[in-house]
Amino acid sequence: MGKAPCCEKHGVKRGAWTPEEDEALVDYITKHGHGSWRTLPKHAGLLRCGKSCRLRWINYLRPGIKRGSFTNEEETTIIQLHAMLGNRWAAIAAQLPGRTDNEIKNYWNTHLKKRVRQSLGEKHPCLLPDRNVQSNSPSTRHMVQWESARVEAETRLSLESTLLNSGSTTKTYPDYFLQLWHSDVGDKFRAGVVCQSIVSLEESCSDVSLQVKNNRTQSLKVSTPKLEDVNLIQEQNASSYKLKLEDDISGSDSGNYEFLDTSDSALKHLLRMPDEIGFLGHTDNFLNLLDGRCD
DNA sequence: AAGGGAACCAACCGCGTACGA
DNA sequence: ATCGTACGCGGTTGGTTCCCT
Numbered sequence: 001m002g003k004a005p006c007c008e009k010h011g012v013k014r015g016a017w018t019p020e021e022d023e024a025l026v027d028y029i030t031k032h033g034h035g036s037w038r039t040l041p042k043h044a045g046l047l048r049c050g051k052s053c054r055l056r057w058i059n060y061l062r063p064g065i066k067r068g069s070f071t072n073e074e075e076t077t078i079i080q081l082h083a084m085l086g087n088r089w090a091a092i093a094a095q096l097p098g099r100t101d102n103e104i105k106n107y108w109n110t111h112l113k114k115r116v117r118q119s120l121g122e123k124h125p126c127l128l129p130d131r132n133v134q135s136n137s138p139s140t141r142h143m144v145q146w147e148s149a150r151v152e153a154e155t156r157l158s159l160e161s162t163l164l165n166s167g168s169t170t171k172t173y174p175d176y177f178l179q180l181w182h183s184d185v186g187d188k189f190r191a192g193v194v195c196q197s198i199v200s201l202e203e204s205c206s207d208v209s210l211q212v213k214n215n216r217t218q219s220l221k222v223s224t225p226k227l228e229d230v231n232l233i234q235e236q237n238a239s240s241y242k243l244k245l246e247d248d249i250s251g252s253d254s255g256n257y258e259f260l261d262t263s264d265s266a267l268k269h270l271l272r273m274p275d276e277i278g279f280l281g282h283t284d285n286f287l288n289l290l291d292g293r294c295d
Numbered sequence: 296a297a298g299g300g301a302a303c304c305a306a307c308c309g310c311g312t313a314c315g316a
Numbered sequence: 317a318t319c320g321t322a323c324g325c326g327g328t329t330g331g332t333t334c335c336c337t
Contacts, residue, residue, distance in 0.1 A: 016305070016331085038322060054323080055306065090325060101325075106304050 013047040017056055021046060025053055026061050059100045066098030070107055078104060079112060 013021075028044035034057065035043075037050035046053060059065075070078070074096055081092045089101035089108075096104065 014307075036322075049307095050322085051308090051324095052306075058324095059305075087326065102305080105326075110303055 012049050012052075014052070017048075017060075021048065022056070022061055025057060029057060029061075055102075059102045064098050065100065070099075070111075074099070075112065078108060079116060082108060082112075 024044050024046055028040065032043070034040055034054070037054045040046075040050055040053050041048045044053070048056075077095060078092060081095055085091050087105075089105045093099055093101040093104050
């Protein structure tokens with residue numbers, strides 16, 4: 001089916017919003033609610049497309065938006081959640097009241113990614129793509145980007161595999177997701193925070209994507225648990241969890257670069273993670289979880 | 296002082312999906 | 317079941333500001 005254009009291109013203003021436009025948008029939404037974003041600009045007397053209005057409202061004008069620099073606690077939360085969720089900015093933003101996905105995404109790309117990479121590079125150089133592979137050739141750069149993505153994906157998969165094996169070992173680490181589960185962020189998930197935002201989180205991870213080689217992608221629909229199921233999720237036993245994880249992983253073939261979108265599966269498993277699963281180590285900083293992988 | 300590159304961030308674009316007809 | 321529409325999300329762009337030489 002054809003994709004409908006988001007808005008008429010002619011007669012629609014673009015670029016930075018003026019204070020007058022902001023005022024008009026705020027006034028209208030305050031009085032009438034946003035209703036249909038598509039028709040809102042017309043009703044509010046704005047020469048903007050609905051999409052633009054929605055973005056402006058959500059990212060800037062909405063009440064409760066927290067401006068200014070991120071606190072250390074927020075930074076830590078972002079880093080830890082990103083380790084679990086990947087680039088699911090909306091899901092991460094759901095854990096940071098007053099922060100928008102766009103803001104978090106920008107902050108990650110401009111501040112945190114670099115810092116985390118630096119930190120990883122110092123402690124765990126093997127997790128970074130080969131720094132010697134640098135080229136101005138577009139094709140080579142493209143390959144480097146692919147390789148970088150593949151390394152990251154394999155690292156995630158490897159960590160998840162380690163989780164599987166942990167049942168038969170008494171080694172203290174590295175139960176990546178389990179440790180995260182028992183970290184500060186995991187505490188928040190288990191406590192009320194996860195209940196408040198469970199809907200948005202579940203919405204954002206309602207599909208598990210299966211990356212197939214040759215860039216073919218197919219979607220595997222999974223059912224979205226209802227709020228009342230949250231308690232049940234907590235009660236699932238360790239063996240069923242492990243079996244589920246094994247099922248997911250056995251369908252992938254890391255050698256051929258077929259792998260689960262472990263960001264999604266990780267969150268899904270986290271939300272189903274039973275308390276009974278024990279783990280013997282604990283650390284607040286997820287970077288520490290990688291200790292021992294490179295040594 | 297100037298200009299060039301880097302950093303930052305608001306806004307845009309395209310895709311996937313939910314939902315109603 | 318199919319199609320059309322609207323919405324939400326993540327990636328990307330481009331304008332502005334900052335910083336260094």
